[in-house]
Amino acid sequence: MKKKVLVITQNFAPEIGSAANRMERICEILNEAEAVTVFTTEPQYPQRAIYSKDKFRTSSSSTGFIIKRVKTRRYATEKNLFFRFLLYLEVFIKLLLAIRREKQNFDIVLATTPPLSIPLVALFAKRKFKAELVLDVRDLWPESMQIFNHFIATIARRSSYWIERVIYQKADRIIVNSEGFIPFIREKVGESKEILFLPNALMPKEFYSKRKFNTKEFFKVVYVGNMGAAQDLDSFILLAKSLQDHPHIRFQMIGYGADYARIRKRINDERLWNIEIRSPEPRQKIIEHLKSADIAYVGLENIPILHTVIPGKIIDYMGSALPIIGVASGYSKKIIEQARAGIVFEEKQIMAIKKVLLDWASHPEIRFYHGENGRAYAEKHFSWELNQSLLNKFVVGDDDEEKSHDVCLERVYK
Structure with a gap:
């Protein structure tokens, strides 16, 4: 019964x-x-x-x-x-x-x-x-x-x-x-x-095993999810600003939250043409955006209580075979490194992140290594x-x- x-x-x-x-x-x-x-x-x-x-x-x-x-x-x-x-x-x-x-x-x-x-x-x-x-x-x-x-x-x-x-x-x-x-x-x-x-x-249909890691005319770095007090998105914006002399690298933000309006205004005020910010989308559309991206960004403020969490976006990134870059500590950093799914820094090191990003942009085999490792780990555990x-x-x-x-x-x- x-x-x-x-x-x-x-x-x-x-x-x-x-x-x-x-x-x-x-x-x-x-x-x-x-x-x-x-x-x-x-x-x-x-x-x-x-x-x-x-x-x-x-x-x-x-x-x-x-x-x-x-x-x-x-x-x-x-x-x-x-x-x-x-x-x-x-x-x-x-x-x-x-x-x-x-x-x-x-x-x-x-x-x-x-x-x-x-x-x-x-x-x-x-x-x-x-x-x-x-x-x-x-x-x-x-x-x-x-x-x-x-x-x-x-x-x-x-x-x-x-x-x-x-x-x-x-x-x-x-x-x-x-x-x-x-x-x-x-x-x-x-x-x-x-x-x-x-x-x-993730559901079986949400895993992406057909990603092509090749050299592209345009290269997209994506962030999805909440834009609030827990997220370090200033580093994302500064990273994009530092790469405006690399017009083939574009940045995309999709989400919601207390800081959404402030971030949108900052992008407009500073004329950051290489950042596209989009309002919330249904999950199916988010998965499609991830499949069309090349690198995923994660940003968590270095606050002790946040060392215990793993944001759902990290799992989505891994399932989409996206190499992960950004700022994170604690459990999130541990999982990304254990999976060999990307490189994250505990501190806001914009120049170090920029160097890694430029290296990945010109070396598809590195993106393949981290992206496929992340997907395999997600299929096994998530x-x-x-x-x-x-x-x-x-x-x-x-x-x-x-x-x-x-x-x-x-x-x-x-």
């Missing part, structure tokens, strides 16, 4: 970003064997207005499970932390009321964080349905709020540590998307609780097909050993 799984998430398809994509894939996998119901919001990240466009209406493939959405007010959350926390509060209240009214019973509740308000709703659902709670941790909150230099973030962070501890301790099992989170969570829950490392991953049996077994207790995969990274920590 199928178990009933309730998934609670603030972000879900057709929203862009790794959170929505991750939860859609998890729900699709679980729904193949179980009965999944999703409680989420109307599409609103990063801006509600973009989802009125046709290209986003058809960007989701979610089928076969029930999706129940709550509608919220419009908030200018990208630049205003106060409005962002108001949104979290409204989502918390409306999801809580929706679950209170829910007539169906559930065997398992799966909630994802951040924000912390979502697992708080899940604790209520766990109690109401007498269900097991599986917590999916995509980022360490409230610790990650250290990147915001704002008194509201400071107050929220300092007042939320006890909530975080309670949530981790009340969860029956925990999933993380970065191995860098595990030591931190272990301090909160002890050694007995099971923790599954389930990284963000595939949703490989995640499938382990996820089912961990969340709902699927004991079909014939389906298990011996994957070195995807494993349960006990």
Whole structure:
């Protein structure tokens, strides 16, 4: 008999970003064997207005499970932390009321964080349905709020540590998307609780094995994703500025975030003709842009809490066979170097990055080496097909050993 799984998430398809994509894939996998119901919001990240466009209406493939959405007010959350926390509060209240009214019973509740308000709703659902709670941790909150230099973030962070501890301790099992989170969570829950490392991953069609590493008339360096406090994009802009005397090398930025408008203005004001900046695109279009690029840029500020993460864009870059260059530390740097997928610097060394980039532009065999290494590593470690049996077994207790995969990274920590 199928178990009933309730998934609670603030972000879900057709929203862009790794959170929505991750939860859609998890729900699709679980729904193949179980009965999944999703409680989420109307599409609103990063801006509600973009989802009125046709290209986003058809960007989701979610089928076969029930999706129940709550509608919220419009908030200018990208630049205003106060409005962002108001949104979290409204989502918390409306999801809580929706679950209170829910007539169906559930065997398992799966909630994802951040924000912390979502697992708080899940604790209520766990109690109401007498269900097991599986917590999916995509980022360490409230610790990650250290990147915001704002008194509201400071107050929220300092007042939320006890909530975080309670949530981790009340969860029956925990999933993380970065191995860098595990030591931190272990301090909160002890050694007995099971923790599954389930990284963000790619579908088979998203891997790109036909890349041609040859000399081209124009050479494109791409950055995709969030443009905010955690990302070092000043280095990307300075790199492009330093290469304006190499007109065959072009730069492209595709994304969203608190710094998007500022970056666009800077590009226009400084007349950086070799940088193209584009507004958010559906995931399918992003994958197409990556396939047409030659080198991918990653930029993370050197802040201790960011040393624990691996941004989803790194996995997308590797799956697209793009050699990676940029600035990163900690777990992200470790994975890129372990995969031999590129060269990243811990400090903002523009001239050093420029030298590597020019070398790669004239030596396609080096790009081939890093690009193919990255793709092979991603196929081995960052595939949703490989995640499938382990996820089912961990969340709902699927004991079909014939389906298990011996994957070195995807494993349960006990």
